[in-house]
Amino acid sequence: MTAHSAPTPSAGSSPPAAPASPALPGAVHLSSGKVRELYAVGDRLLLVASDRISAFDHILETPIPDKGRILTQLSLWWFERLADLVPNHLVSADPAEFFQTARYPAELAAHADELRGRSMLCERLDMFLIECVARGYLTGSGLVEYRVSGTVCGIPLPDGLTDGSRLDEPVFTPAAKAEQGEHDENISFEQASRRVGPVIADELRRLTLTVYSAARDIALDRGIILADTKFEFGRRADGTIVLADEVLTPDSSRFWPADQWQPGRPQQSYDKQFVRDWLASPQSGWHPKSDQPPPPLPDEIIERTRDRYVEAYQRLTGRTFQ
Numbered sequence: 001m002t003a004h005s006a007p008t009p010s011a012g013s014s015p016p017a018a019p020a021s022p023a024l025p026g027a028v029h030l031s032s033g034k035v036r037e038l039y040a041v042g043d044r045l046l047l048v049a050s051d052r053i054s055a056f057d058h059i060l061e062t063p064i065p066d067k068g069r070i071l072t073q074l075s076l077w078w079f080e081r082l083a084d085l086v087p088n089h090l091v092s093a094d095p096a097e098f099f100q101t102a103r104y105p106a107e108l109a110a111h112a113d114e115l116r117g118r119s120m121l122c123e124r125l126d127m128f129l130i131e132c133v134a135r136g137y138l139t140g141s142g143l144v145e146y147r148v149s150g151t152v153c154g155i156p157l158p159d160g161l162t163d164g165s166r167l168d169e170p171v172f173t174p175a176a177k178a179e180q181g182e183h184d185e186n187i188s189f190e191q192a193s194r195r196v197g198p199v200i201a202d203e204l205r206r207l208t209l210t211v212y213s214a215a216r217d218i219a220l221d222r223g224i225i226l227a228d229t230k231f232e233f234g235r236r237a238d239g240t241i242v243l244a245d246e247v248l249t250p251d252s253s254r255f256w257p258a259d260q261w262q263p264g265r266p267q268q269s270y271d272k273q274f275v276r277d278w279l280a281s282p283q284s285g286w287h288p289k290s291d292q293p294p295p296p297l298p299d300e301i302i303e304r305t306r307d308r309y310v311e312a313y314q315r316l317t318g319r320t321f322q
């Protein structure tokens with residue numbers, strides 16, 4: 001994990017451009033993801049999911065109510081479902097439980113209500129410096145490489161595939177984590193092996209494809225295509241490889257409605273389609289390629305998008321949200 005570096009103080013009297021680290025008394029802020037925050041709490045980590053949403057590579061100013069809770073609950077459900085296949089980093093998702101542990105600072109108890117449902121207390125692992133991506137369908141950066149060279153991360157694929165094509169066998173397509181604001185860079189299995197060592201690279205590929213395949217089957221039974229997904233793994237002091245981060249959420253994966261799947265065109269996104277369609281429409285007064293920040297979302301788009309996250313959660317888990 002990279003150390004948190006404080007923003008460079010700006011010269012003169014102008015205020016710093018970046019917002020201050022999101023303070024959480026009793027926790028040390030380590031890093032900000034696009035839509036999540038990571039804190040150290042004693043010798044553990046606290047992952048907190050916000051309601052922020054990104055689209056067209058921008059973080060929108062309009063939050064989607066409950067998104068952080070929905071995605072956290074979905075991750076937790078997957079961790080439970082997949083526990084027989086791979087150990088995971090979850091210690092507790094219940095503030096009432098984790099506030100009782102001796103390592104937990106008393107100040108944090110005052111924030112139990114804002115953390116409940118959207119946070120996970122986790123083991124602090126030694127993270128592997130690759131992103132472990134599995135793809136069962138061809139799209140995105142995989143499609144871009146395929147069109148140039150007929151390969152994805154150096155893996156040759158059959159001719160004649162198109163945007164959204166199903167692959168006969170899912171492929172492991174590792175990526176190198178990019179600096180904030182940049183896209184992760186696809187790398188070959190050989191490059192991944194150089195980063196983590198050949199034995200670990202083999203094991204990460206095996207775990208990634210095993211977990212993806214199990215999740216893909218579960219999702220498809222419920223009418224959702226899990227086109228691809230990104231996992232992060234780390235290692236315990238005893239050497240055990242552990243699944244970390246959030247898993248199999250619409251933010252770490254591509255979810256497509258199975259009944260609308262039609263290879264040969266970009267697929268409808270299960271969660272963000274209303275946001276994308278509205279932002280790209282004349283109504284928004286904005287262009288996806290614009291340098292300007294996107295405008296705030298209308299209430300109707302916020303509501304419909306929240307409904308989509310709830311629907312994805314409920315369809316996959318069979319549980320009712322809240």
Ligand code: PZK
Binds near residue numbers: 048244
């Ligand atoms: C870890 N990130 C990504 C960045 C986030 C998440 N169990 C772990 N042990 C050590 N490090 C990490 C984890 C996990 N998960 C995860 N970076 C380091 C990240 C920003 C916000 F919520």
